[in-house]
Amino acid sequence: MNTVGIYFRINKKLDHFTLDLEYEFERGVLVIQGESGAGKTTILNCISGLETPDGGRVSLDGRVVFDSAAGINIPTRQRNIGYLFQNYALFPNMTVHQNIIYGIKNKPEYKEKDKREGLLEYAEEVMETFGIAHLKKKHPNRISGGEKQRVALSRAIVTKPSLLLLDEPFSALDQQTKEAVYRQFTDFKKSFQIPTILITHDAAESEMFADSRILIKTGKIINS
Amino acid sequence: MLSPILLSLKIATIATIFSFILGVFFAYILGKKNVPGKNIWETILILPMVLPPSVLGYLLLVAFGKRGIIGSFLLETFNIQIVFTWIGAVIASCIVSLPLMYQNVKSAFISQDPIYERAAQTLGSSEWKIFRTVVFPLAWPGIISGIVLSFARAIGEFGATLMIAGNIPGKTQTISTAIYFAVESGNTELANKLVMIMVLFSFALILVLNSWLKKRNYTGKQG
Numbered sequence: 001m002n003t004v005g006i007y008f009r010i011n012k013k014l015d016h017f018t019l020d021l022e023y024e025f026e027r028g029v030l031v032i033q034g035e036s037g038a039g040k041t042t043i044l045n046c047i048s049g050l051e052t053p054d055g056g057r058v059s060l061d062g063r064v065v066f067d068s069a070a071g072i073n074i075p076t077r078q079r080n081i082g083y084l085f086q087n088y089a090l091f092p093n094m095t096v097h098q099n100i101i102y103g104i105k106n107k108p109e110y111k112e113k114d115k116r117e118g119l120l121e122y123a124e125e126v127m128e129t130f131g132i133a134h135l136k137k138k139h140p141n142r143i144s145g146g147e148k149q150r151v152a153l154s155r156a157i158v159t160k161p162s163l164l165l166l167d168e169p170f171s172a173l174d175q176q177t178k179e180a181v182y183r184q185f186t187d188f189k190k191s192f193q194i195p196t197i198l199i200t201h202d203a204a205e206s207e208m209f210a211d212s213r214i215l216i217k218t219g220k221i222i223n224s
Numbered sequence: 225m226l227s228p229i230l231l232s233l234k235i236a237t238i239a240t241i242f243s244f245i246l247g248v249f250f251a252y253i254l255g256k257k258n259v260p261g262k263n264i265w266e267t268i269l270i271l272p273m274v275l276p277p278s279v280l281g282y283l284l285l286v287a288f289g290k291r292g293i294i295g296s297f298l299l300e301t302f303n304i305q306i307v308f309t310w311i312g313a314v315i316a317s318c319i320v321s322l323p324l325m326y327q328n329v330k331s332a333f334i335s336q337d338p339i340y341e342r343a344a345q346t347l348g349s350s351e352w353k354i355f356r357t358v359v360f361p362l363a364w365p366g367i368i369s370g371i372v373l374s375f376a377r378a379i380g381e382f383g384a385t386l387m388i389a390g391n392i393p394g395k396t397q398t399i400s401t402a403i404y405f406a407v408e409s410g411n412t413e414l415a416n417k418l419v420m421i422m423v424l425f426s427f428a429l430i431l432v433l434n435s436w437l438k439k440r441n442y443t444g445k446q447g
Contacts, residue, residue, distance in 0.1 A: 050342050076345040089343035093361040102357075106348030159347065 004061060006030070006163055006195050010046045011055040014039060019046075019053075019219035028211030029189060029196045033203065039219040040199045041086075044165045047197070048083050049076035060162045077106070082156030082164040082194070087172060088148045090140035096151050097136040100127060103159040123158045129191070130154050130184070146177040150184070157192060164196040170205060182208065225417060227394050228402040235310060235385075235398060236378035239317035240325075243374050246318075247325030248367070252355065255330040273323040277383020284316055284388045306388070310396050313389035317381045321374035328373065332366020333359065365437055372433045376426055 005026035012019040019039045023030070034040050045051035047058055049065065052073060058066040060081070065074040090099050101123050109115040127133040130150040135143055140151070149169060156164060169185075170178050182205075189196075189209065200206055206213055215223040250269055254262055272280055288295040288306040298304045306312045340362065344354040360367070382400040389396040391405055399418055406415040 048346055050345065076342075077348045077350065079346075080348075081346060083343070083346040085339055085343060087339065089337075089339040091340055091343070091358060091362075093358075093364075102344070102349075103347035106353070155347070 008058045009056040010053045012053045017218040021221045025212050027195050029198055029209050031198050031206045031210035031213045033206045034216040038216050044167055048081045049079050080162050082161035084152050084156050084166045084169050086167045088152035095137050100155045126154045126158050145173050164194045166198045228397045228399050232379050232398040235313045236375050239314045239378040240375045242318045243322045243325045247329050251326055251329035251333055255333040269326050270323045272319050281384035281387025308390045313385045316384040316388050317378035320381050321377040324377055325370040325374040328366050328370030332363035336362050376429050
C-alpha cells in the first residue's frame with residue numbers, strides 16, 4: 001500500500017474545528033487552497049512532524065513517517081522533508097551560504113570527505129540556478145524579499161528532500177517581484193521534479209502551479 | 225591596595241563563569257521545556273535577588289559551615305573548607321549574580337521566534353545542534369548582558385561575602401569589604417581610591433555594554 005508517492009491521512013482537533021482529511025498523489029505539485037484559518041499550515045506541520053496529529057498516517061514513497069495505529073512517529077529531522085516557511089525563516093546569524101549548506105552539514109554523507117565535495121558542489125549549482133550565488137556572503141537582513149524567497153527555497157531543496165512543503169511562498173512578495181518569482185518557480189518545477197505540496201489562498205496561483213488540487217474549508221476537503 | 229582589587233576580579237570572574245553555565249542551563253530548561261515544578265525552581269533561582277544579604281550569608285554559613293550539610297561533607301571527603309576562604313566568596317557572588325544571568329538569558333531565549341528552531345529541525349538538526357547553532361547565537365546579546373551584569377553584581381557583592389568569607393586581608397578581602405573596613409578604621413584616603421576605582425569600573429562596563437548592544441543589527445526576530 002502506498003509504495004509510490006505521497007500519502008497523508010490526518011485527524012487533529014484544533015480550537016474551532018477538527019482537521020480531518022486524506023489524500024494521495026504520486027508526483028508533481030499538489031496545491032492545497034483555502035481561506036486563512038482553514039487549517040492549511042497545520043496540515044504541513046503534521047506532515048513534517050512539527051505537530052503531531054491525534055490520528056492518521058503519513059507515508060513518503062512507501063516510507064511510513066507517522067502512523068498513530070502502529071505507534072510510528074519519526075522525528076522531523078529524520079523525515080527528509082524540505083519546508084519553505086511563510087516568512088522564510090532564514091537564520092539571521094548566518095550568511096546566505098551558511099544558511100544554504102546548513103541542512104547539507106547534517107547529512108551523514110557530509111562526514112565522508114569525497115562525498116562532501118559533491119554535496120557542496122550541488123549547493124553551488126542550486127545557487128547558480130536560482131541566481132543567488134552573488135549573495136553568498138550577505139546576511140539575510142541585507143537582501144530583498146524575492147532574494148530571501150529564493151535562498152529559502154534553495155536551502156529547502158539542496159538536501160534533496162523526498163517531499164517539499166511550501167507555505168504561502170509568494171504571499172510576502174510585492175506584485176512586481178511575484179511575476180518574476182512565478183516564472184522561476186515554473187522553471188524550478190520542471191528541473192527539480194520534487195513532489196511538492198504548495199499552500200495558497202490565491203486561486204490564480206493554484207491554477208498556475210497545480211498538477212492536483214484540493215480545496216479545504218474548516219479542516220475538510222470540499223473539492224478535489 | 226592592589227590585593228583586594230585582584231582578588232575581587234578573580235572571585236567575580238570565577239563566579240560569573242559558574243553563573244553563566246547554571247544560568248544558561250536553567251534558562252533553557254525552564255524557558256523552553258515543560259518541567260514539573262517550574263514555578264518553584266524559578267522562584268528558588270530568583271530568591272537571592274530579593275533576600276537580604278544577611279539572610280543569604282546566614283543560609284550559606286548554615287549550609288557550608290563545618291557542621292553544615294554541604295560543609296561537613298566537603299571537609300570530611302575532600303578536606304576542603306569553604307567558610308573564611310575565597311571559595312566561599314565565589315559561592316556567595318555566584319548565588320547573588322545568578323538571578324541576573326538567568327533573567328537576561330531566559331528573556332533572550334523566550335523572545336526568539338520559534339520558527340528558526342522549526343526550520344533547523346526540518347533541515348535535520350538535533351536539539352543540541354539547534355541550541356549551538358541557532359538558539360544560543362540568536363540569544364547572544366541577552367547572554368552578554370547577563371554576563372556583564374552578573375560580573376558587575378559579583379564584583380560589588382558585600383553582605384553575604386562578608387558573612388561567609390570574612391575580611392582577611394590578602395586572603396578573602398575584596399574591594400567592597402576593604403572599602404567598608406577602610407571607612408570603619410578612618411582610612412578615608414584608601415576608601416576614596418577604592419570607591420573611585422569601583423565607580424569608574426562599573427561605569428565603563430555598563431557604557432561598553434550599552435554601546436555594543438545598540439550596534440547589534442539583528443535581533444533574532446523576523447523582520
